[in-house]
Amino acid sequence: MLDVADLSVTFGDQRVLSGVDFDVERGTLVGLVGPNGAGKTTVLRTVKGTLEPDGGTVRVDGEPVADRSAKAVGRLVASTPQGTDLSFDFTVRQTVEMGRTPHLGRFDRMGECDHTAVETAMERASVDRFADRPFTSLSGGERQRVLLARALAQETPVLLLDEPTANLDINHAVRTLELVRSLVADGKTAVAAIHDLNLAARYCDELVLLADGAVRAAGRPSDVLTSDTLRDAFDAETLVTTQPGTDAPLVTPLAEREAVDRQVHVVGTGAPAADALASLVGADCRVSVGVVPAGDAAAERAADLDCEAVTVPAFAGVDDTARERAVALARAADAVVVAGAVGDGNAPVVEAGRVRLGVETDGRDGPDDAPSGLVGDTVPLAALPAAVATLPPPVETDAAAPLGQSSTD
Ligand SMILES: Nc1ncnc2c1ncn2[C@@H]1O[C@H](COP(=O)(O)OP(=O)(O)OP(=O)(O)O)[C@@H](O)[C@H]1O
Structure with missing residues (x-):
């Protein structure tokens, strides 16, 4: 025309x-x-x-x-x-x-x-x-x-x-x-x-x-x-x-901001977890995710953003090796962020976090679906980097698990 x-x-x-x-x-x-x-x-x-x-x-x-x-x-x-x-x-x-x-x-x-x-x-x-x-x-x-x-x-x-x-x-x-x-x-x-x-x-x-x-x-x-x-x-x-x-x-639009020098481990699946990853990486956090099924939106976004993802084959359930690696990442992180659905297999990963934050998911599967009592404060996605930035500075622990080691998949 x-x-x-x-x-x-x-x-x-x-x-x-x-x-x-x-x-x-x-x-x-x-x-x-x-x-x-x-x-x-x-x-x-x-x-x-x-x-x-x-x-x-x-x-x-x-x-x-x-x-x-x-x-x-x-x-x-x-x-x-x-x-x-x-x-x-x-x-x-x-x-x-x-x-x-x-x-x-x-x-x-x-x-x-x-x-x-x-x-x-x-x-x-x-x-x-x-x-x-x-x-x-x-x-x-x-x-x-x-x-x-x-x-x-x-x-x-x-x-x-x-x-x-x-x-x-x-x-x-x-x-x-x-x-x-x-x-x-x-x-x-x-x-x-x-x-x-x-x-x-x-x-x-x-x-x-x-x-x-x-x-x-x-x-x-x-x-x-x-x-x-x-x-x-x-x-x-x-x-x-x-x-x-x-x-x-x-x-x-993201305002001009200070980089948020924090290590964060994301637990959850689908678009909520993928969006949380993007938001945190956009704020210059060091981010990992898992355990997630291979092929999940969160696993794919992690690959795009060059973040470590602890994955298991789709429908396979969380195995011990994957859980141990995710728990190590969660322990080493300044915060564990729960975004999207979390099954019982990931409960120990969330529990390993010193600080646990939920992300509001507009009615999609989210922290409310996490096994009860696991998540503390829940914040809107747009406020996530700011919430992470206000966490106490990193503490050195023996449990430190440097990011970038190979995933278990
Ligand atoms: N008559 C003109 N003489 C000289 N420069 C002009 C003229 N009309 C437009 N320009 C220049 O052409 C460029 C494009 O202008 P245009 O108005 O098409 O942009 P725009 O995308 O519609 O901008 P805005 O979103 O601000 O309305 C601008 O740099 C403008 O200054």
């Missing part, structure tokens, strides 16, 4: 976009994400034909936008601007009526179908109750919804939204994106520049991550929003987990 190929844009001697490629299928919402100045607005301006690129093409339905008249593009592509600071001396209804311009000849008056399109657009964007108020009397968020209504009144197959939720409270942000999703379900094709990565992940079918005018990653939100791509694009450390009740990634 929308095909952006090898786009490059230069302002003066500053190359702002280089080799930007992506395409958007009919009936999908693609989010443009990336840091300030990455080039998101420039991409949108090029797609709607108001900025001519130095190189590359934008095609809608196979035909280059550059080959069509402005009015013809206006019947195909509608957009909402990033800012709402427009000095209109118009009512809300008149503002929304501007969306009909591409459908009218120079001397045409609006007909019945134009009025219907305007009323429907105002209702869908929930601005009909403001219809007769001056645009300039509205709040920033209300103006944003009026500009969305103007774009809807244009009745185009393609919708471009530049920061559609920037001025909106969380309720209106969610309602706006739900509205965009329903438009997309009706067959519209939408591209939205969105700063809020978690809203983008939840509502977009695909994301295009831009930085310094180039595409750094593109695809499903869970493939695009990883700690590595976000570090690369934003130069920021993040913890990426999963939004409760969905498969969408949840990005938590």
Whole structure:
């Protein structure tokens, strides 16, 4: 439906976009994400034909936008601007009526179908109750919804939204994106520049991550929003987990922090244990995990993060050798962290810890499933590194088990 190929844009001697490629299928919402100045607005301006690129093409339905008249593009592509600071001396209804311009000849008056399109657009964007108020009397968020209504009144197959939720409270942000999703379900094709990565992940079918005018990653939100791509694009450390009740990634920025020089042994399985490992490694702790079944999410995350995992074959139960190694690691650690389900076979490992912390798991199997009485305080995942950082400094013991010895698997 929308095909952006090898786009490059230069302002003066500053190359702002280089080799930007992506395409958007009919009936999908693609989010443009990336840091300030990455080039998101420039991409949108090029797609709607108001900025001519130095190189590359934008095609809608196979035909280059550059080959069509402005009015013809206006019947195909509608957009909402990033800012709402427009000095209109118009009512809300008149503002929304501007969306009909591409459908009218120079001397045409609006007909019945134009009025219907305007009323429907105002209702869908929930601005009909403001219809007769001056645009300039509205709040920033209300103006944003009026500009969305103007774009809807244009009745185009393609919708471009530049920061559609920037001025909106969380309720209106969610309602706006739900509205965009329903438009997309009706067959519209939408591209939205969105700063809020978690809203983008939840509502977009695909994301295009831009930085310094180039595409750094593109695809499903869970493939695009990883700690590595976000570090690369934003130069920021993040913890990426999963939004409760969905498969969408949840990005938590990690504040600049002191490294947490602590050794921690994690007991548990699945996503909770895997997320605890990532969080602790992200805080520079030395971390081990086990006993876990080989192939479990926690064992795989440990391999990715280069942490020692004490594993046993799946469904084999905890054997003595594995338990002894895990107990040694737990004894040597400053804390044992319980995240995810813990069977009776791991109870001695948890008991070997001098300090035992549980991690809240949002209803997934967690410390509550541990054999009773094993876990002390339970903290949210986001607070885990801070909780570990406040533990007493390491004590030398004979039981010290340096990390990095081979696992028992
Ligand atoms: N007309 C212009 N003249 C010169 N430079 C420009 C112009 N428009 C944009 N730029 C520059 O191009 C780069 C990309 O800007 P753009 O607005 O596309 O970024 P963005 O990703 O939308 O940023 P933000 O998230 O802050 O809105 C920026 O460095 C910006 O300063």
